Amino acid sequence: MASQKAWAVVAGVGPGTGACVARRFAKTYAVALLARKPANFEPIVEEINAAGGKAIGISTDCSEGKSVKNAFEQLKKEMGGASLAAAIYNVGGRFVRKPFLELTEEEFESGWETNGRGAFHFSQAVLPLLLDKLNADPEYPPTLIFTSATAAMKGSALCASFAAGKFAMRAVAQSLAREFGPKGIHVTHAIIDGVIDIERTKDWKFDHPDAKIKPEAIADSYWYLHTQPRTCFTNEIDIRPYIEKW
Amino acid sequence: MASQKAWAVVAGVGPGTGACVARRFAKTYAVALLARKPANFEPIVEEINAAGGKAIGISTDCSEGKSVKNAFEQLKKEMGGASLAAAIYNVGGRFVRKPFLELTEEEFESGWETNGRGAFHFSQAVLPLLLDKLNADPEYPPTLIFTSATAAMKGSALCASFAAGKFAMRAVAQSLAREFGPKGIHVTHAIIDGVIDIERTKDWKFDHPDAKIKPEAIADSYWYLHTQPRTCFTNEIDIRPYIEKW
Amino acid sequence: MASQKAWAVVAGVGPGTGACVARRFAKTYAVALLARKPANFEPIVEEINAAGGKAIGISTDCSEGKSVKNAFEQLKKEMGGASLAAAIYNVGGRFVRKPFLELTEEEFESGWETNGRGAFHFSQAVLPLLLDKLNADPEYPPTLIFTSATAAMKGSALCASFAAGKFAMRAVAQSLAREFGPKGIHVTHAIIDGVIDIERTKDWKFDHPDAKIKPEAIADSYWYLHTQPRTCFTNEIDIRPYIEKW
Amino acid sequence: MASQKAWAVVAGVGPGTGACVARRFAKTYAVALLARKPANFEPIVEEINAAGGKAIGISTDCSEGKSVKNAFEQLKKEMGGASLAAAIYNVGGRFVRKPFLELTEEEFESGWETNGRGAFHFSQAVLPLLLDKLNADPEYPPTLIFTSATAAMKGSALCASFAAGKFAMRAVAQSLAREFGPKGIHVTHAIIDGVIDIERTKDWKFDHPDAKIKPEAIADSYWYLHTQPRTCFTNEIDIRPYIEKW
Numbered sequence: 001m002a003s004q005k006a007w008a009v010v011a012g013v014g015p016g017t018g019a020c021v022a023r024r025f026a027k028t029y030a031v032a033l034l035a036r037k038p039a040n041f042e043p044i045v046e047e048i049n050a051a052g053g054k055a056i057g058i059s060t061d062c063s064e065g066k067s068v069k070n071a072f073e074q075l076k077k078e079m080g081g082a083s084l085a086a087a088i089y090n091v092g093g094r095f096v097r098k099p100f101l102e103l104t105e106e107e108f109e110s111g112w113e114t115n116g117r118g119a120f121h122f123s124q125a126v127l128p129l130l131l132d133k134l135n136a137d138p139e140y141p142p143t144l145i146f147t148s149a150t151a152a153m154k155g156s157a158l159c160a161s162f163a164a165g166k167f168a169m170r171a172v173a174q175s176l177a178r179e180f181g182p183k184g185i186h187v188t189h190a191i192i193d194g195v196i197d198i199e200r201t202k203d204w205k206f207d208h209p210d211a212k213i214k215p216e217a218i219a220d221s222y223w224y225l226h227t228q229p230r231t232c233f234t235n236e237i238d239i240r241p242y243i244e245k246w
Numbered sequence: 247m248a249s250q251k252a253w254a255v256v257a258g259v260g261p262g263t264g265a266c267v268a269r270r271f272a273k274t275y276a277v278a279l280l281a282r283k284p285a286n287f288e289p290i291v292e293e294i295n296a297a298g299g300k301a302i303g304i305s306t307d308c309s310e311g312k313s314v315k316n317a318f319e320q321l322k323k324e325m326g327g328a329s330l331a332a333a334i335y336n337v338g339g340r341f342v343r344k345p346f347l348e349l350t351e352e353e354f355e356s357g358w359e360t361n362g363r364g365a366f367h368f369s370q371a372v373l374p375l376l377l378d379k380l381n382a383d384p385e386y387p388p389t390l391i392f393t394s395a396t397a398a399m400k401g402s403a404l405c406a407s408f409a410a411g412k413f414a415m416r417a418v419a420q421s422l423a424r425e426f427g428p429k430g431i432h433v434t435h436a437i438i439d440g441v442i443d444i445e446r447t448k449d450w451k452f453d454h455p456d457a458k459i460k461p462e463a464i465a466d467s468y469w470y471l472h473t474q475p476r477t478c479f480t481n482e483i484d485i486r487p488y489i490e491k492w
Numbered sequence: 493m494a495s496q497k498a499w500a501v502v503a504g505v506g507p508g509t510g511a512c513v514a515r516r517f518a519k520t521y522a523v524a525l526l527a528r529k530p531a532n533f534e535p536i537v538e539e540i541n542a543a544g545g546k547a548i549g550i551s552t553d554c555s556e557g558k559s560v561k562n563a564f565e566q567l568k569k570e571m572g573g574a575s576l577a578a579a580i581y582n583v584g585g586r587f588v589r590k591p592f593l594e595l596t597e598e599e600f601e602s603g604w605e606t607n608g609r610g611a612f613h614f615s616q617a618v619l620p621l622l623l624d625k626l627n628a629d630p631e632y633p634p635t636l637i638f639t640s641a642t643a644a645m646k647g648s649a650l651c652a653s654f655a656a657g658k659f660a661m662r663a664v665a666q667s668l669a670r671e672f673g674p675k676g677i678h679v680t681h682a683i684i685d686g687v688i689d690i691e692r693t694k695d696w697k698f699d700h701p702d703a704k705i706k707p708e709a710i711a712d713s714y715w716y717l718h719t720q721p722r723t724c725f726t727n728e729i730d731i732r733p734y735i736e737k738w
Numbered sequence: 739m740a741s742q743k744a745w746a747v748v749a750g751v752g753p754g755t756g757a758c759v760a761r762r763f764a765k766t767y768a769v770a771l772l773a774r775k776p777a778n779f780e781p782i783v784e785e786i787n788a789a790g791g792k793a794i795g796i797s798t799d800c801s802e803g804k805s806v807k808n809a810f811e812q813l814k815k816e817m818g819g820a821s822l823a824a825a826i827y828n829v830g831g832r833f834v835r836k837p838f839l840e841l842t843e844e845e846f847e848s849g850w851e852t853n854g855r856g857a858f859h860f861s862q863a864v865l866p867l868l869l870d871k872l873n874a875d876p877e878y879p880p881t882l883i884f885t886s887a888t889a890a891m892k893g894s895a896l897c898a899s900f901a902a903g904k905f906a907m908r909a910v911a912q913s914l915a916r917e918f919g920p921k922g923i924h925v926t927h928a929i930i931d932g933v934i935d936i937e938r939t940k941d942w943k944f945d946h947p948d949a950k951i952k953p954e955a956i957a958d959s960y961w962y963l964h965t966q967p968r969t970c971f972t973n974e975i976d977i978r979p980y981i982e983k984w
Contacts (some may be wrong), residue, residue: 065597100671101619105557108612112604116656120600127593141488155666163663164608171655174647179592181488182454197477208428210477217478224470230488231443231456232463237483242387242427242476311843346917347865351803354858358850362902366846373839401912409909410854417901420893425838633980673980674946689969700920702969709970716962722980723935723948724955729975734879734919734968 004082005030005054006133009075011062011122012091016198017147019044020219021088022055025226029085030054032075036061062091062118072125083136084129086226089122090147091115096161103161111165119146119172127180134184141186141233143226146173147218150193150246177235186233188225192218193240208243250328251276251300252379255321257308257368258337262444263393263461265290267334268301270465271472275331276300278321282307308337308364318371329382330375332472335368336393337361342407349407357411365392365418373426380430387432387479389472392419393464396439396492423481432479434471438464439486454489496574497522497546498625501567503554503614504583508690509639509707511536513580514547516711517718521577522546524567528553554583554610564617575628576621578718581614582639583607588653595653603657611638611664619672626676633678633725635718638665639710642685642738669727678725680717684710685732700735742820743768743792744871747813749800749860750829754936755885755953757782759826760793762957763964767823768792770813774799800829800856810863821874822867824964827860828885829853834899841899849903857884857910865918872922879924879971881964884911885956888931888984915973924971926963930956931978946981 008025011034012018022031026048033041033055041057048055056078060071093114096107123144130142151159152166173189180187195201197212204212221239228234240246254271257280258264268277272294279287279301287303294301302324306317339360342353369390376388397405398412419435426433441447443458452458467485474480486492500517503526504510514523518540525533525547533549540547548570552563585606588599615636622634643651644658665681672679687693689704696704710731717726732738746763749772750756760769764786771779771793779795786793794816798809831852834845861882868880889897890904911927918925933939935950942950956977963972978984 100668101616103612103616105609105612109609112608112660116604116608116660117597117601120595120597120652124593124595151663155663155670157667157670160612160664160667163667164660167659167663168604168608168656171643171647171659172652175649175652175655176592178492178647178649184488186488210475212477214475214477217475221474221478221480228467229456229460229463231458231460232467232485233488234467234483234485235492237480239478239480242430242432242479244427246424246481346914347862349858349862351855351858355855358854358906362850362854362906363843363847366841366843366898370839370841397909401909401916403913403916406858406910406913409913410906413905413909414850414854414902417889417893417905418898421895421898421901422838424893425895670984673982676980678980702967704969706967706969709967713966713970713972720959721948721952721955723950723952724959724977725980726959726975726977727984729972731970731972734922734924734971736919738916738973 004080006083006085006138007032007079008086008088009034009084009126010088010090011060012089012147013041013044014092015200016196017192017215017218018090020215021090021222023048024219024223025086026053026055030082032078033057034060034062034071062122063113065121068121068125083133083138084126084142085133085138085140086143086145087122087126087130088145088147088222089119091118093118093165097158099158100160108161108164111161111163112168115165116168116172119169123172123176127176127185130185131180131183140227141184141230143186143188144176145188145190145222145225148173148189148191150191152189152191174235181233181235184230186225186228186230188234189236190222191236191238193238193246194244206243211241211243213239213241250326252329252331252384253278253325254332254334255280255330255372256334256336257306258335258393259287259290260338261446262442263438263464264336266461266465267336267468269294270462270469271332272299272301276328278324279303280306280308280317308368309359311367314367314371329379329384330372330388331379331384331386332389332391333368333372333376334391334393334468335365337364339364339411343404345404346406354407354410357407357409358414361411362414362418365415369418369422373422373431376431377426377429386473387430387476389432389434390422391434391436391468391471394419394435394437396437398435398437420481427479427481430476432471432474432476434480435482436468437482437484439484439492440490452489457487457489459485459487496572498575498577498630499524499571500578500580501526501576501618502580502582503552504581504639505533505536506584507692508688509684509710510582512707512711513582513714515540516715517578518545518547522574524570525549526552526554526563554614555605557613560613560617575625575630576618576634577625577630577632578635578637579614579618579622580637580639580714581611583610585610585657589650591650592652600653600656603653603655604660607657608660608664611661615664615668619668619677622677623675632719633676633722635678635680636668637680637682637714637717640665640681640683642683644681644683666727673725673727676722678717678720678722680726681728682714683728683730685730685738686736698735703733703735705731705733742818744821744823744876745770745817746824746826747772747822747864748826748828749798750827750885751779751782752830753938754934755930755956756828758953758957759828759960761786762961763824764791764793768820770816771795772798772800772809800860801851803859806859806863821871821876822864822880823871823876823878824881824883825860825864825868826883826885826960827857829856831856831903835896837896838898846899846902849899849901850906853903854906854910857907861910861914865914865923868923869921878965879922879968881924881926882914883926883928883960883963886911886927886929888929890927890929912973919971919973922968924963924966924968926972927974928960929974929976931976931984932982944981949979949981951977951979
């Protein structure tokens with residue numbers, strides 16, 4: 001029905017990129033925000049609804065298949081017959097930085113749980129909905145974006161866990177782009193290379209102004225990617241502040 | 247003066263990407279179009295001026311320093327005191343595909359002339375103007391974009407000349423991004439991976455619709471890159487049709 | 493004691509690369525062969541011992557920390573006071589190729605279990621021994637080699653599980669090379685790109701002779717890597733038959 | 739004739755890598771050393787001949803087609819009916835490091851002249867001889883190795899000229915590997931990442947011993963590459979001291 005908004009789903013919503021992406025996509029779509037802790041999505045859900053948009057939050061642990069399944073059952077009820085236009089996987093997870101020989105198995109696995117297994121469960125849940133969307137003559141190609149990092153390109157010392165996870169995420173994103181791109185789904189691996197400008201990093205000082213990435217600018221980039229027509233897909237993008245060394 | 251439009255310059259203007267980029271940037275800026283043959287820029291210059299925009303064409307061979315120097319002397323006169331907001335290097339050059347042992351030196355060098363030497367002369371001409379632009383409190387970061395190709399990432403058999411040129415172009419783009427990015431200039435290497443949908447390729451048939459890249463969509467991507475704030479620069483982007491193998 | 497041979501350990505020993513690597517390193521070292529099924533290492537253990545070398549086999553599941561721990565306790569007893577000169581992680585694991593939406597969690601995880609978690613446990617077990625080796629004034633730098641694949645570089649359609657695992661393995665190898673290289677340990681990620689010439693592939697026909705990789709040649713390459721002095725470490729190597737497309 | 743030695747040719751012979759490669763290959767082959775200045779090859783030619791090997795030097799500027807043509811006419815006379823087993827392109831050329839806007843065209847072009855044009859002329863001269871070698875049932879696959887650098891992988895600030903040249907060299911090496919590999923020629927791009935330990939660098943101090951690459955070790959690696967059978971070609975190799983950051 002024309003009166004029903006399509007939806008976007010954002011997994012991993014805290015005070016930074018996730019919230020800004022939710023706000024940006026909420027200008028056009030109803031948005032579902034997934035995070036483990038309701039405290040992470042509640043303020044932004046309220047803000048969007050208060051501003052006349054439509055948002056819901058669902059407590060979800062993407063690294064657990066059952067939790068993701070439950071979340072999408074709930075989401076589908078909320079959606080009614082509406083379609084899913086975009087899905088952003090932005091779950092941050094732990095960042096463990098320590099000497100390799102001091103890593104516990106649990107610490108090492110944490111990079112995979114978020115960036116590998118979590119990306120798997122989320123992708124398996126959203127791709128059937130994005131494929132359905134193709135039948136609805138969408139304005140923009142259904143879109144799946146993964147928030148990644150420089151660690152997807154380079155395995156630095158002391159970062160084996162995080163790098164293994166982000167490398168794996170890039171592999172999954174490439175594999176999905178090659179399988180689902182020809183069907184019309186736009187899959188992008190977004191390499192965010194720099195410090196995000198949020199409350200937690202406000203005391204991190206740099207010699208230059210604008211040294212941190214504004215999450216609003218990331219959200220704009222994600223929206224732009226979503227609007228690219230299928231004759232012109234970008235499957236990998238890097239985003240960094242002008243002063244970042246790379 | 248506020249009443250004076252800033253300029254964009256596009257080198258390499260034929261019926262495809264260059265013309266669309268010129269049209270897109272002409273919505274905001276006066277545009278200067280460089281090509282060796284006036285026949286290549288005249289129709290689009292007329293079209294833009296007829297539509298109420300401002301465009302000029304200058305016959306230029308970017309692989310020759312003297313020709314580039316003359317072109318920019320002429321351009322600066324046209325610009326008066328106005329500033330340069332964006333520069334796009336889109337010169338296509340020859341594409342030589344033949345067994346390596348049959349290549350003449352001239353054929354082998356052709357990839358370099360366009361993608362290496364030409365990129366050098368163009369960059370040396372525009373970067374001082376883009377740096378000046380920083381003093382004018384620009385709405386968007388001054389931008390330099392290089393149109394590249396998959397051949398910048400992979401040296402295929404029979405393509406040594408073109409690949410050598412595009413690899414070199416990528417090196418130049420990276421080096422400039424790292425030198426001029428911290429000053430506030432946005433430099434991007436754009437990997438165009440697919441057949442462009444233009445008159446010359448209209449009989450190239452594919453099994454799927456939308457199998458060729460719409461040059462308008464490339465132009466939109468270039469414009470989007472130009473609008474990214476300096477907290478969020480993209481230094482490399484790939485653009486391909488959804489059905490492209492990669 | 494000079495009379496005691498140093499050891500090499502090879503995890504993942506079947507009829508192909510693992511067996512050949514074991515034979516090659518057994519020319520200089522005592523070798524410990526790890527595989528889940530004793531049937532996989534028994535023939536080569538017997539062969540090496542019969543030929544005057546020294547080999548033992550230990551049933552090990554590298555994806556389980558406890559199994560690896562038990563294996564290395566047993567190995568250290570066998571080694572007595574001898575040192576570990578080289579460690580090769582060659583565990584193949586499952587190769588799942590199917591549409592992404594048909595993958596079970598277990599199937600998706602299988603790539604990680606072998607190439608991520610298994611590489612982690614093996615590395616944590618061997619690195620302390622390789623570091624000890626540095627005190628023994630070794631003839632060659634202590635060496636850790638990971639057998640990887642083209643899937644570490646490119647995530648192909650239908651191969652999300654395997655690619656995620658191999659990308660992760662590359663991340664781990666890079667991170668270890670950057671942490672332990674400066675201490676004197678030689679870590680290499682070896683990209684094996686082609687079909688291995690073993691019993692299982694003998695009916696795979698190609699238009700050219702020598703179209704499959706001889707595992708003996710891989711073993712020679714690994715031995716060569718081991719002999720590189722610390723002024724000249726190779727941290728990534730690709731190995732493919734001359735006719736392989738890449 | 740069995741009594742006639744096969745040849746190897748090394749372009750770019752100074753006191754470092756080139757001399758060591760010449761010495762190493764002279765253990766098996768007669769060697770021809772190319773350099774612009776005879777003073778660069780004379781000592782090593784004398785040394786090899788005095789030690790019972792066979793060496794000649796030919797003054798050659800590889801960036802000029804005519805010079806390369808003359809050199810190989812002379813070389814073929816010297817070779818008589820003997821064959822060419824290996825060719826190493828090791829020409830260093832200038833390394834210009836300066837702000838991009840201060841580069842002259844001549845300075846910018848210097849990276850290309852050595853690494854692009856020079857590699858082209860050398861390759862066109864040696865490949866027909868290496869193809870001939872295939873008919874002589876060679877012990878090792880005929881081999882063409884390019885000495886490259888980290889600048890082939892990353893365009894650093896202030897290094898546009900050198901990076902453009904080395905990127906182009908990598909493109910040429912890949913293109914040749916893909917065209918001539920399937921014919922049986924082994925082509926390798928060797929990324930030398932670090933300071934070479936020669937007279938000129940003897941006062942460059944590092945905190946660690948063995949911080950510079952021993953050129954003898956590079957030569958050993960090149961020899962190893964030459965001995966790889968065609969079932970097991972390495973087309974790209976990185977070589978760096980254990981303490982190098984990468």
